[in-house]
Amino acid sequence: MRDLLPILRCPTCGGALGRESETYACAACGPFLTTGGQPVLVDFERSILEREGFVARAGASPIPRRGVPAALKRIFKGRNAAAERTAGAMNARLPKDALVLVVGGGAVGSGAEELYGGHLELVGLDIYATPNTRLVADAHDLPFADESFDAVWVQAVLEHVLDPARVVSEIWRVLKPGGLVFADTPFMQQVHEGGYDFTRFTNSGHRWLFRRFEEIESGVSGGAGSALLWSIRYFIRAVTGSPRLGAVAVVPLFWLRFFDGRSRAHADAASGVFFFGRKSAESLAPADILQFYHGSRSDR
Numbered sequence: 001m002r003d004l005l006p007i008l009r010c011p012t013c014g015g016a017l018g019r020e021s022e023t024y025a026c027a028a029c030g031p032f033l034t035t036g037g038q039p040v041l042v043d044f045e046r047s048i049l050e051r052e053g054f055v056a057r058a059g060a061s062p063i064p065r066r067g068v069p070a071a072l073k074r075i076f077k078g079r080n081a082a083a084e085r086t087a088g089a090m091n092a093r094l095p096k097d098a099l100v101l102v103v104g105g106g107a108v109g110s111g112a113e114e115l116y117g118g119h120l121e122l123v124g125l126d127i128y129a130t131p132n133t134r135l136v137a138d139a140h141d142l143p144f145a146d147e148s149f150d151a152v153w154v155q156a157v158l159e160h161v162l163d164p165a166r167v168v169s170e171i172w173r174v175l176k177p178g179g180l181v182f183a184d185t186p187f188m189q190q191v192h193e194g195g196y197d198f199t200r201f202t203n204s205g206h207r208w209l210f211r212r213f214e215e216i217e218s219g220v221s222g223g224a225g226s227a228l229l230w231s232i233r234y235f236i237r238a239v240t241g242s243p244r245l246g247a248v249a250v251v252p253l254f255w256l257r258f259f260d261g262r263s264r265a266h267a268d269a270a271s272g273v274f275f276f277g278r279k280s281a282e283s284l285a286p287a288d289i290l291q292f293y294h295g296s297r298s299d300r
Contacts, residue, residue: 002099002121004134007148011141012043035059036129040136041143048162048196049127049138059136061106061128063193078257082221082274083111083155086182089216089276090115090151093180097121098150101174103139103167104157106130109184112155123149142170151180156272158185160196164209172212175279181213184274188227190234203273207292211284213277222271223260229253230271 008017010026017024017032024039025031033040033051036059044051053062090100096119105124108116115122124133125142137143139154139161152171158164171181185206191197201209207218229250237246260266267273284292 002097004123007145008039008041009143009145011041011137011143012046017041017143035136038129038133038135042127042136042138043141046141047138057128059129063196065107077110078226078260080109080111080184080221082219082276083109083182083184084114085111086217086274086276087112087114090153090180090182091118091120094120094150099123099148100151100153101125101142101144101149101171102132103142103152103154103171104160105132105153108132109153109155112153115153120151139167139170142174144174146173147176147179148174149179150176151182153182155182155184156186158183158201158209159189159199160193162198164199164201168209168212172279177279177281179279180216180276181210181279182274182276183210184221184272186272187270189230189271201273203267203270204289204293206273206275208284208289210275210277211289212280212282213275214280214282216276216278218275218277219273220260220262220266220270221274222257223262223266224269224271225256225259226271227269228259229256 005017005019008024009015010017010029012029013026015026015028017026020031023031023034024041040059042049091114098120100115100120100122102122102124104126106126106128107130125135125137126133127136127138129136139157140163152175154171158167161167175181185201187200187202189200203218232253233246233250236249237243
């Protein structure tokens with residue numbers, strides 16, 4: 001595991017960091033917190049995270065997270081084929097010990113398992129510390145030098161940030177020329193993670209968000225069946241006021257996800273969309289986005 005100090009930067013001023021006792025410090029901005037042995041490289045003045053609350057939680061997640069056995073998740077939520085396919089492609093395309101930044105890496109995303117334990121070196125970050133992370137940071141101000149990473153993985157994250165465009169700009173900045181990015185983001189999903197849920201994207205809107213990247217593949221990560229399951233679950237939650245009852249009610253309906261597909265019609269009714277691409281020196285023009293549309297050509 002390589003030392004990250006040469007590529008670490010202050011999230012406030014962008015200056016290089018040095019070690020100070022058991023943490024890191026910026027010569028201009030001072031030392032940073034640590035939690036569980038991990039540096040907390042966050043500018044709390046510009047972050048949704050509050051310093052006092054973070055310290056009181058000892059770096060734990062601000063959202064209660066219940067552990068669900070992986071086997072049950074696979075039965076009722078299925079597998080994320082787009083993520084699995086892209087994880088395999090990254091392993092095939094990237095050299096040994098390539099450095100991959102996992103934004104929102106507190107938990108391993110569905111389909112991302114192949115990235116872990118292989119020949120790639122992963123650097124996980126999140127707004128809370130877990131065994132999967134090496135530091136705590138806010139993705140709006142990634143604490144890394146320009147062109148530090150060979151790839152970035154950002155799965156089920158961009159709906160939870162206040163300014164997705166700024167986060168994607170940061171991803172572009174820290175990627176090496178030609179570096180790879182995979183993003184998987186909801187389209188037709190109800191609010192989850194409470195107050196930490198802000199945005200949704202159509203497939204075209206997602207492509208525009210990554211307009212400074214050349215497309216390798218994009219499309220549907222969860223189709224119309226999964227979107228319907230989300231809606232039924234939250235309909236029951238809304239009517240009964242019981243999240244538990246909503247979750248239980250959709251268990252016998254898990255088969256609906258087998259209607260998921262990757263067709264144009266599914267793109268218009270997708271639960272989630274994904275983008276896999278490489279950093280480019282050119283940007284998509286506004287007129288180009290209409291040619292990208294993969295959905296149904298008519299509403300009638």
